[in-house]
Amino acid sequence: DGVFQSGQRTVFIAADSGLVILHQYLHHGTGLSDYISGAYREAARNTLGNQPDVLIVANRRYTSMVDVSIMQHLGEQAAKRHGIVEARFAREFSVEELKRTNAVISGSRGANPWMELFEPQMNFVITNNYKGNGVFVANRHPLPGEAEKYVEGDGTIGHPMFGVLAFLPNLGPSRNVLIMEGGSLAATQAVCDLAFDEKSLEPALQKLRRRDGSLPHFELLLSSTVVNGNASNFQILAYRIYE
Numbered sequence: 001d002g003v004f005q006s007g008q009r010t011v012f013i014a015a016d017s018g019l020v021i022l023h024q025y026l027h028h029g030t031g032l033s034d035y036i037s038g039a040y041r042e043a044a045r046n047t048l049g050n051q052p053d054v055l056i057v058a059n060r061r062y063t064s065m066v067d068v069s070i071m072q073h074l075g076e077q078a079a080k081r082h083g084i085v086e087a088r089f090a091r092e093f094s095v096e097e098l099k100r101t102n103a104v105i106s107g108s109r110g111a112n113p114w115m116e117l118f119e120p121q122m123n124f125v126i127t128n129n130y131k132g133n134g135v136f137v138a139n140r141h142p143l144p145g146e147a148e149k150y151v152e153g154d155g156t157i158g159h160p161m162f163g164v165l166a167f168l169p170n171l172g173p174s175r176n177v178l179i180m181e182g183g184s185l186a187a188t189q190a191v192c193d194l195a196f197d198e199k200s201l202e203p204a205l206q207k208l209r210r211r212d213g214s215l216p217h218f219e220l221l222l223s224s225t226v227v228n229g230n231a232s233n234f235q236i237l238a239y240r241i242y243e
Contacts, residue, residue: 002167002176002215003102004083011097012074013114014063015107015188016090022058023110025051027130035091035113061089066189067106070180073196074104090114099172106180107188117171118179123240124164124221126183135183137162137221139238146238150221152183159225163191163234166219168242176217190224190234204236217242 004010022044023029034040041058048054071087078085085104090112098114108126109115119125125138137150153159163182170177180195182188194200208218218241224234 003104003178004078004081004085005102006082007084008102009084009086010074010078010102010104011093012071012085012087012104013090013093013106013112014067014071014087015111016113017062017064017111018058018060019090019113020111022054023128023130025054029110029128029130030113032113032116036094061091063089064185064188066185066192069189070104070106070192073192077196095171098170099175101170101172102176102178103170104178104180106192108181108183115179115181118166118168118177121168122164122166122179122219124166124219124238126162126164126181128183137164137183139221143238150223150237152187161187161190161224162237163187163194163222163224164219165191165195165222167215168217168219187224190222194220194222194234200234204239208239208241 019030025048026044030040034043041055044058045055074085093114105112105114108128109119110128123140125140126135127138128135135152139146139148139150142148150162152161161182161184164179166179166181168177168179169175180188180191182191204220205215209215218239220236221238222234222236
């Protein structure tokens with residue numbers, strides 16, 4: 001309810017799949033300022049001069065079927081609350097626009113550099129060091145029984161994947177952002193499955209709600225396993241509540 005308001009616009013910032021492919025060749029990520037200015041493309045051109053096809057992909061507007069699914073669900077939720085949801089490609093958005101609206105962001109920082117603005121206030125941070133299977137979740141302030149780091153598997157059946165569902169303050173006053181972040185597409189799909197499945201989500205939210213029933217800002221860390229390339233059997237590992 002803090003994301004959709006009657007008669008108000010909510011923006012969904014879709015992840016940049018071309019950027020993900022580019023990072024696999026560059027072996028490093030892209031900062032938000034370079035992403036917005038387009039400087040990352042010139043730097044990539046200097047590095048990958050003999051691989052023009054990669055640059056062509058990075059210049060185009062590609063997103064994933066997971067983001068298409070998220071947008072469909074968001075449209076249904078917005079309609080229930082008499083709100084409006086608008087999809088925007090990550091590369092064509094601005095900080096000033098983010099300040100004026102509620103927003104939904106999908107994907108990790110490697111797929112959606114807008115995550116960079118919110119990671120400083122988050123406890124569970126998904127990181128990719130681009131060296132083999134280098135995706136992990138840093139738990140900045142672990143509580144008893146929690147690990148300091150949750151390392152993803154290699155994507156094969158039975159190996160763990162991790163995702164974060166976070167409801168946080170946005171940059172502008174009285175504005176919020178919903179973050180649906182996974183270390184892989186399958187992990188982001190698991191976050192999507194949780195977020196839009198009321199039977200699975202509501203028991204978790206009951207632990208977070210205030211006495212008056214309202215929902216504070218929060219983070220949920222969830223784990224899932226891979227079955228036929230898709231996420232399955234997710235469970236909530238830890239959470240944080242922010243008043």
